[in-house]
Amino acid sequence: MVDEKKIKNFIRPMLAKSYEKAFDDEDWIFEIKWDGYRAIADLSKDDPLFYSRNGISFLSKFEKVSEDFENQIHKMILDGEIVAYDDTGKPNFQLLQQIGDNPNLALVYQVFDILWLNGHSTENIPLVQRKELLKDALIETDVIKYCDHIPEKGIDFFEQMKKMKLEGMIAKKADSLYVENHRTTDWLKIKFTNTEEVIICGFTEPRGSRQGFGALILGKYIDGKLIYSGHTGTGFNKESLSKMYERLKKLVVKTSPFEKKPKTNMPVTWVKPELVCEIKFSEITKDGIFRHPVFVTLREDKNPEKISDSTNNISQINENPKEMKTNPAPKKTTRTSEKEKEITLNRHKVKLTNQDKIYFPKEGITKGDVVEYYQSVAEYILPHLKNRPLSLNRFPNGIEEQSFYQKDASDNIPDWIKTTQVYSESNDKYIDYIYCNDKATLAYLNNLGCIDLNPWNSSLPDLEHPDFLVLDLDPSKKNTFDDVIETALQVNEVLKSIKVKGYCKTSGSTGIHVYIPMGGKYDFDQVKDFAHILMKQVHEQLPKITTLERSLQKRDDKKIYLDYLQNRTGQTLASAYSLRPKEGASVSMPLNWDEVKPGMKPTDFNIHNALDRIKEKGDLFKPVLGKGIDMMKALELLQNDE
Template sequence: MLPKREEEPAPKTYKQRHPPSTNKKYTHFIKPMLAKLHEGAFDNEDWIFEIKWDGYRAVAEVDKGNVRLYSRNGLSFETDYPIVYEALKKIKKQGLVLDGEIVALDENGKPSFQLLQQYDSSTPLCYYVFDCLKVNGISIEDKPLLERKAILQKLLPESNIISYCDHVAARGKDFFKAVKTSGLEGMIAKRADSTYHEGTRSSSWLKVKHILTEEAVIAGYTAPRGGRKLFGALVLGVYKNGKLVYIGHTGTGFDDKTLRQVYDRLQPLRTDTSPFGVRVPVNSAVTWVVPRLVCNIKYTEVTEGGNRRHPVFMGLRVDKEAQDVHEEVKDGGPIQAHKTKNMRTATKNKAEPVKDIAISDKEQTIGGRTLIFTNTDKVFWPKEGYTKGDVINYYNTIYPYMGKYLKDRPQSLLRMPNGILSPGFFHKDAGDNAPEWVDTYKMFSESADKEINYIVCNEKATLLYLANLGCIEINPWCSRVTRPDHPDYLVLDIDPSEKNTFGQVIETANVIKEILDRAGADSYPKTSGATGLHVYVPLGAKYTYEQAKDFAHLVAVMAHEQLPKFTSLERSLSKRGKNQIYIDFLQNRRGQTLASPYSLRPKPGATVSTPLDWSEVKDGLLPSDHTIENILTRIKKKGDIFAAVLKKGIDMKKCLKALGG
């Protein structure tokens, strides 16, 4: 299902999170399974690999709208992160237990632990769920991990807030390389057949870090120096053999706000006694505190004496008790590498390079416009090995065919700067960072309640600029800026649910074609590039969005009457069920967007939204047939078979009369 971009209601506004000290703690709670530290990435066909999220581990218990959401030590997150809590309440399952991580996302869509500390309603938030412990109140912890994840993926609803945490099988080295390129913290390696063991740190789960991070206990603080107020540095330790051991002190990573917050939290804990029991090498007067507060730090290396070199404060942790902060011991021994039969190198999967553009981090001139392509070797599809540079190359090559479908149309940007396994974010306003030569169109957005400067893709350089922003898919309006309320075509989006077959999608599309043929209306199909099909009807900008929507609604009703067993006009997935195809006629509204013809999609295999002949819409067609690798060969053979959607439109009055309307 394509995301509904312009018509989504504005999110609820929540007040800033409560201080951690106000969190209630549950008496009975599930302690999640933990991973051991491991040095070095590895390949192994018996293992899978996930992103190591930089957030708060969170367990969710869901039972028909009743929810408990808490940390690994039982602290409630319900008032801290209400947007996650409310999203979980919409899951109408019984006796469901989920394990995942609450993550705050920065402006580039990357996890940020610091943002999570100061979370408010303006911060994008996601609950990445990577395991399922119970279904219908029955434990599935003894099932193999991959079986649990398959169950989990089917259970989770479509949501921008609750997201299934995907994985890569076998190819840990390539995945870790992509993690490093994306600037993420690291990866988690898990045995594919591992069972779940509550409260256990197991060698079946391993964490491989790119950025060195650690939890540390705050043992005191030094006096401020220079212009710094309140305190100079935090004195840090970890527990080893039951004793608190000094690991260094950090005076960086603070702004005025965090200085005040940490200082205020430490005042009730002041004491005259050093919690280390021995003298430690600090360089100014120290105020000792009872060792209760835990913080996150990042650092460059561990010295021979055990100190963390160049530690940076990342934020306080509320989800771990101080006595549980131990020096991390690496899991023993390397994992034997095995090559799976299906493992292919990234270079074999790359799209054919384009000859007329040199992708690099230097200035490029495209059609007289100056562009700088950045991070072009960043892997966007870890399994296949396709990079950001491949996306730029693809759009450079496809523009002669694709450009006509973008010209004069406002764009709603979905940016995925860290690839398909990381969260994306919507970006509608061109803002101040867009080059001066990029065309824009200003219009009031009801959903945003403000005027927005939409980018309009009128030349190749603009399309490549969008690709460099991380726009894997390109999503134009159905109307142009010259006639913004009059679409050039109407669209029926055939959107399957979880239990529908693609054969049913094909059958629905052909029934729609029969109805349109009876009306005397030309129609043109294309794959969505995901799980569905789109049917376009040319209008020639002669009718309003309201008229287009009403006509599309009539066709959808007639199709549903012929296929009542597995189609629906109910938009809500929870109401229509998992075996009902949604015939979406509501795409025909101003500001709604669909993937453009020839747009890449951020899906496995790097699929392309591909125009079809109706003769191809038959059994055997698959959404994955057309990809970044083969689409150019197809176009050279068949030409652009979709161009007629931009030509003379139907006579809607005659069509309605033919249908008895």
């Protein structure tokens, strides 16, 4: 086995951005966040390589793991984390650092990704497929394990991690590709405590009876410059204080490594900015200083030059990396140019921030343009939102950056925002849903990053009985929009045969939605069962291009999913007249049935032309909120047809 201090031409792994809060999303998977050393195992040649994210060889340091590479039968390159377990079976990073003193330490290499297999790179294959390949190729041993994941249910998984007293979880987009040496919003790390790596830049004199030093002076790189970020003197015992002091004495320099020397209460001894430590803290102030930082451990595996401002909490998401690197596309709309303003709507003051932020990069459409669009169509969209709990789909940095779902209203919403409490069985708690009945709330939600608005099918005061039934025609990757149109027309034929009038709209994305007014006369189960019967009729007529199979893995990628399960409590779809977070800034637009014909495209209706069309046609969806159908009569007609 080759063992070098530093490996040449090594792979730098893909990294995750910090994120504030757990979420549920069917397009994401969730893994345990291991508290260990990130490690690449290159088993592509006869002599294996095993090294840290900085290219430092782990072959001899973690010999227990590297010996087991002989059990692998495939040529491959693996990405994972070396984890040490304490007596209680819990990952323990400090033990990992003391491996020399603990040769019998319980070690496991948790493998969560594969970058190369039997002569072929796998980096451009979607993550879930890479993990399937990994699961098949990896021979598990006592010290090499496949790191499994769970799909969609991030909130429950996060709570489970908390009960197990683990560090947190990693959220990964299921279709994400592997991008080496890149910190991306396709992978997110969500921790229970705020922790951060920082550089030790100096130490202060001790006070009273304390030996060694008083506090460590901390810094990190911002735009290539080393910036002061606070100090910490807590988290040490006598032994660790003494060991740290011995390390620091060897690194002493005469001048401050900071361009701007920070003020300190005690005299400072400066050191070369070479040591990285991990701290935990309560929050970061506006000027980038850690509050209540506590020393956790030294991070020998981290390169100080890589310790930059990587925090990306929701409250701190304020720039789009793509905007900073490239010039945004020329603006087609220039109506809103003020960055920040306060407006009064419905006698409420609404603060609008970052109005120049680009939300649709290719079109140059700003956050301000989104606010203005919704205000212009408010009289048409508000009746479809009124008294309906909303699931907030927030895009704080625009459509090409990370989005997240929010159901529970935060504690700091304005007191005039209307909310309703709904008990959630899956979370075993009450959730405060926002509902939007006026222009002020509309603007407030847009300012939060809600590009589209997703209301429930039922409304207050009776959330148990939906006002309408939804038939969602959801195409697979290889369907054309003309296939969707053909399916929508077949839905209409089925409805006409039972004397039911349906109302259709583009989803604003790739599908079509057909709504049937129910008038709040039936409960969700009854409406869902009726929708299922209707979709079966459609599928019988179009078996070659439609399916009732919900699972993406099992579904034919040339078939349209006839989704009747949107008729369950708490399900949401984009409202009529809602913008969609898609390229082209399309709008979910109601249609007359004679407009539903081949050649029509979802992007035909967008932020630029929607208002003119709505003014010309009026609210084609108004009947959806009116008197409901007689479902029993419709079912009788359906049985007679059979």
